[in-house]
Amino acid sequence: MSIEVKNGVLHIPGAEDKLRQKGMETPAFLQDYTLLDIETTGLSPYRDRVIELGAIKVRNGEIVDEYSHLVAYDKSNCVPAFITKLNGITEEKIINEGIPVAEAIHDFRQFIGDDVIIGYNVNFDLNFIYDLAKKYHLPELNNNYVDVLRLARAYYPKERHNRLIDCMQRAGIAQVEQHRGLDDSIDTKKVYDDFHAHFTPNLLVQAQKKIKNFSLTDEKLSPWQIGFRNPVNNKKIVLTDHLKMNLEDANKMIDNLGGQAQGRLAMETNYLILGDHDFFSRDNNDLNKAQELNHEGADIKHLSESFFLNMLDNWARS
Missing domain, CATH: 3.40.50.10190 (BRCT domain)
Known part of the structure; x- marks a missing residue:
């Protein structure tokens, strides 16, 4: 069996257990989902920590529930200065307002449930949440997901940057990104709704075609x-x-x-x-x-x- 990428997921015979068993990306416009955003101390799930979990639950296109908590740890709650400058989260704030990590990830995993997950560059968030859920022996985070960044690239194909703040500014949603879990979740929904209102069927097809599908061992x-x-x-x-x-x-x-x-x-x-x-x-x-x-x-x-x-x-x- 060859090594392949199928529907955007790496398949490598004999070593599948080495991979996070996350769901598949499914570019679409949905009415029911959980949209999430997290804040971390850095970019690596192996070295860095989740410091805030934020999410909204959407039904029939409307927000029906919210989740927002800072995450506290037993050993260290130190926050790099550049992260504090970005979002205002400090070690003191986490100690005073945060909830224990085991409780936070349990409640967050329960909040997500079986919903399709939506987020902006959401694979980043999923890696951290997947590893944290696994560490605390919670149900595997294998929900399928929609990445709003994928939609942004289809909608703005000639733009060099398609960050969340770029899309917010282009759509007149906001001029500043908060870099806080719940606030960014709400802003991402506004961007997602704006795309839903303006996407053509052809644009959605273009986004779906960008999902990788090919063998990695057949030919260069x-x-x-x-x-x-x-x-x-x-x-x-x-x-x-x-x-x-x-x-x-x-x-x-x-x-x-x-x-x-x-x-x-x-x-x-x-x-x-x-x-x-x-x-x-x-x-x-x-x-x-x-x-x-x-x-x-x-x-x-x-x-x-x-x-x-x-x-x-x-x-x-x-």
Whole structure:
């Protein structure tokens, strides 16, 4: 079986359990859904924390319920200065007003329920929520979703930037983005409703066609298929032996995506992909060799198989 992207989702035989089992993106205009937005301390679900959860529940196109809470942790509630400058959330505010993370994610997951999820660049939010729900043994967040950013790109195909604030300003909704969960959820609904009022059937078809569907192992992909977000493009990559994905197929995938699969580590290597268990080993020959080369001036990043595949899945969903 080949490695493929089907309906925007990466499928990699033998290593499916390494991927977040999120739902599929389904560009559409709905009347019933949950629209969400979160605030975090940074961009990585592996390193950073959710500090605010916000959402609205919509029925027949109208808001019928809201969820909004700061999220407090036992060990640290430190907020980077640039985040505080962006949204006004401080460590003191979280300590005084936040609710414990276990309670917050439980209630938030319950609030979402089985609804289709809507959001702006929503895959970012889903990664954080998925991991947090999994950590606290809650129902898997595998709801299908609508990304309003996908609709924005179809509606404004010639614009260089299609951020939420860009769409808000173009539609006369607001001039400033609040960068707070509930406020941004409400503003995203206004943008979504504006698109609903102005989209033609052809525009919706164009948005749906942008969902990726192709094999990653059959033949080299064209630049328009790869796109500028492809994390493998122009990267030299070494795969180690203890991986769950098929090495021959994975090497083909790397080459077809514009990267270069290397048989061994070298000064020009960019990524060393290790099995999840090997990633934490202190006695791994490949990792030790990469560290030696780095001391000599190389810049080899070592990634776990799970991190690497979820990085590719995020690209597939973009």
